[in-house]
Structure formats: structure tokens, C-alpha cells
Amino acid sequence: MIVKEAAESIKIKKLRLLHKRFSPDHPAEKEIEGELMRSIAGYKGEKSLDFHLDLLPKEETHIFHDLRLPFGSSHFQIDILIITPSFFLIIEVKHISGTLLFDQEFHQLIRTYKDIEEVFPDPISQLYRQTHLFKEWLALHKFTTIPIESLVIISNPNSKIMSIPKNMNISKSVTHSTNLLARFHTYQKHHKKDIITKKDIKKLTRLLLKHHNQTDQDLFKKFNISADDLIKGVACPKCCKIPMIRARRKWFCLDCGHYCNQAHTETLKEYALLISPKIPIHECCVFLQIPSRHTVKHLLDSLKLPSKIAGKHKTYLLDELV
Known part of the structure; x- marks a missing residue:
């Protein structure tokens, strides 16, 4: 068996x-x-x-x-x-x-x-x-x-x-x-x-x-690359092109025309797998390619993720997405 x-x-x-x-x-x-x-x-x-x-x-x-x-x-x-x-x-x-x-x-x-x-x-x-x-x-x-x-x-x-x-x-x-x-x-x-x-x-x-311990190799180290080398932005869940644009509280793909509300959730999961299981708001702005901290905070809060506050800085924990 x-x-x-x-x-x-x-x-x-x-x-x-x-x-x-x-x-x-x-x-x-x-x-x-x-x-x-x-x-x-x-x-x-x-x-x-x-x-x-x-x-x-x-x-x-x-x-x-x-x-x-x-x-x-x-x-x-x-x-x-x-x-x-x-x-x-x-x-x-x-x-x-x-x-x-x-x-x-x-x-x-x-x-x-x-x-x-x-x-x-x-x-x-x-x-x-x-x-x-x-x-x-x-x-x-x-x-x-x-x-x-x-x-x-x-x-x-x-x-x-x-x-x-x-x-x-x-x-x-x-x-x-x-x-x-x-x-x-x-x-x-x-x-x-x-x-x-x-x-x-x-x-x-x-x-x-x-x-049994599943291997979780540091691929950045293996290929001598860094997170800065990654293409930033939300990936289209239909055609995988990056980035989608955000307009009227929705994500829109310029390549295939697909639009949806929650495309950022999968992109945050990708961040957790590739980079870190926690993300501060300013880093999330960069990775999602959204300049507005207010918009990013709203998106993260809507996912009801656990968070930690250190001084004026808030960090969201992404483990639940993986």
C-alpha cells in the first residue's frame, strides 16, 4: 500500500x-x-x-x-x-x-x-x-x-x-x-x-x-540571484502575464482582457513562497506595483491576515496563504 x-x-x-x-x-x-x-x-x-x-x-x-x-x-x-x-x-x-x-x-x-x-x-x-x-x-x-x-x-x-x-x-x-x-x-x-x-x-x-524533512532549497543562492531580479506586479490568473493594472477596485489584464477582484491574493502567495512569509506595507507596494499605501493596506486587511506592529511599522504574516 x-x-x-x-x-x-x-x-x-x-x-x-x-x-x-x-x-x-x-x-x-x-x-x-x-x-x-x-x-x-x-x-x-x-x-x-x-x-x-x-x-x-x-x-x-x-x-x-x-x-x-x-x-x-x-x-x-x-x-x-x-x-x-x-x-x-x-x-x-x-x-x-x-x-x-x-x-x-x-x-x-x-x-x-x-x-x-x-x-x-x-x-x-x-x-x-x-x-x-x-x-x-x-x-x-x-x-x-x-x-x-x-x-x-x-x-x-x-x-x-x-x-x-x-x-x-x-x-x-x-x-x-x-x-x-x-x-x-x-x-x-x-x-x-x-x-x-x-x-x-x-x-x-x-x-x-x-x-522526513521536505527540502526547501534557497534558490536565490543556488542561481546567484536576488529578489530584485524578479519581475514585479500582479500576475494574470488566466494568461500569467505580468503586470495587471488596478482600476475601479478590480485587476485588469492588458494582454488577454481578463479582470477579477482577487488576483493579488495569488501574487502574495508567490511572495511568501519565493521571498518571505511576512511582508511590510512598503514592500507590498513594490511587489504589487501599487503606489498607494492606503490601497495596499486595505487589500491586506481585507484578507484578514495576522499581523505584527513594531513602532509605526506593520507587517502582515502570509503563512495562511501558502
Whole structure:
């Protein structure tokens, strides 16, 4: 059964907003777009496995998507973890098109697509690290030693899988998603004895969900940009163009002609996700592109947001919008 479903990450949501609020001419725009496309591909890869995961025995499996667990001063991530009474399975999902050459001499993945060659980190090495850290994490939390299998799944059925050196067989480590059920049955035949009790599985499930910490990467730092680089103004909820103009207490889009009353609410949500969960009136004037402090105060007050006052300055808390 699915315990933790695959969901669009906060990173993808923030990347979408960054991409929307960056000029195509900005030096960082292509880098942001590339990171967004890669993140979406990863999410789609995981979602595409739903059909194959649904074929697994529901009573015997506990399936977790996108776990991010603390270990020491850092974290490690697992795309998919499957818990059974006799073994655990860690899956690294890659949604990559083209010819995929797993170079096990230099531990890299070389992708050739439309005559363009790209090099990626080695998924097999990534999986080895994740498995090692998960074993350490289990030991830290006093769980009994249990067999852990690991598998890289290529979710695009049209991708061609190859490896070098040719005498090194990676088929036990890498397969297409269509082979997941057969591989799972192989693991079941190999691990027939139950190691972990139902009680301990429930305990482990609670612990995994408790310790999971969704990544909230500082994208401004990652791309060496600042909030000043963002296109300011209220985004049209219909065509996404920025800015809308405010006239007669309504928002009007000059591009598509759409008008509405509450377009600023979504823009404030974008501010909370990208910049800060709190906003002072003067900063709100800048971000919404409204010169009147009185108008901005009225809009914020109408949302009935909690606020804090320090001296003459009032700051509104946007957490409820996110």
C-alpha cells in the first residue's frame, strides 16, 4: 500500500514561480528553466511508476515516495522505499530519454539524445550511497538488520540502456519500469524469511514520516540571484502575464482582457513562497506595483491576515496563504 504518495515538491512550485517572474533575457533564466525541466521530469518519472507499483502485493508492501531523512549534519534522499517483512527495496528513478551508457569505470552516466551527448552523475553510485546511509539510519534508530535491495529504474520505456566495460553486467542494478514486478518477485523468492514484525513496520512507518524533512532549497543562492531580479506586479490568473493594472477596485489584464477582484491574493502567495512569509506595507507596494499605501493596506486587511506592529511599522504574516 502507498503510505507516502508522490507529490509535486516545493522546489518545483518555487521554480515555476521563478521562471514566470524572470525576463527571458536574464542571464539566469536558462539555468532556472533547465532546473525546472529536470525537476518536472523526475516527478513525472516517479508518477509513471504508479501503475507498476499498484501491481505489487498491497498487504505485504508499504511504499514511500520522496523521503528526505536527516543523518549527521546533512540529509539523504530516497526516491521510492518499499518495506516488506522480509526485505526493503530502495528505488532510484530516472526519467531520461535517449541512449543511456552507464560508464562503470569512471562512474558516470552518458546520455546521447538527438546527437547531443550529456554527462550525468552515476545513478548506481547514488543508489549505493543512499543504501549505505539508510542502513546507518536504521542502525541509529535500533532497528534489526534486514536485507536491503536497490534498483535504478529507467521510467522511459524507449530509452536504450548500455554499459561499459562490457564485461561488467549492470542488469541486476538497472532496469526499465516494466520489469519492476518481475524483479520484485525475484527478491521475494530470494528473501523468504520474515525479518521484521508488523509491529516494527508500524513503528518504522511512524518514524520515517516523523523524520522526513521536505527540502526547501534557497534558490536565490543556488542561481546567484536576488529578489530584485524578479519581475514585479500582479500576475494574470488566466494568461500569467505580468503586470495587471488596478482600476475601479478590480485587476485588469492588458494582454488577454481578463479582470477579477482577487488576483493579488495569488501574487502574495508567490511572495511568501519565493521571498518571505511576512511582508511590510512598503514592500507590498513594490511587489504589487501599487503606489498607494492606503490601497495596499486595505487589500491586506481585507484578507484578514495576522499581523505584527513594531513602532509605526506593520507587517502582515502570509503563512495562511501558502
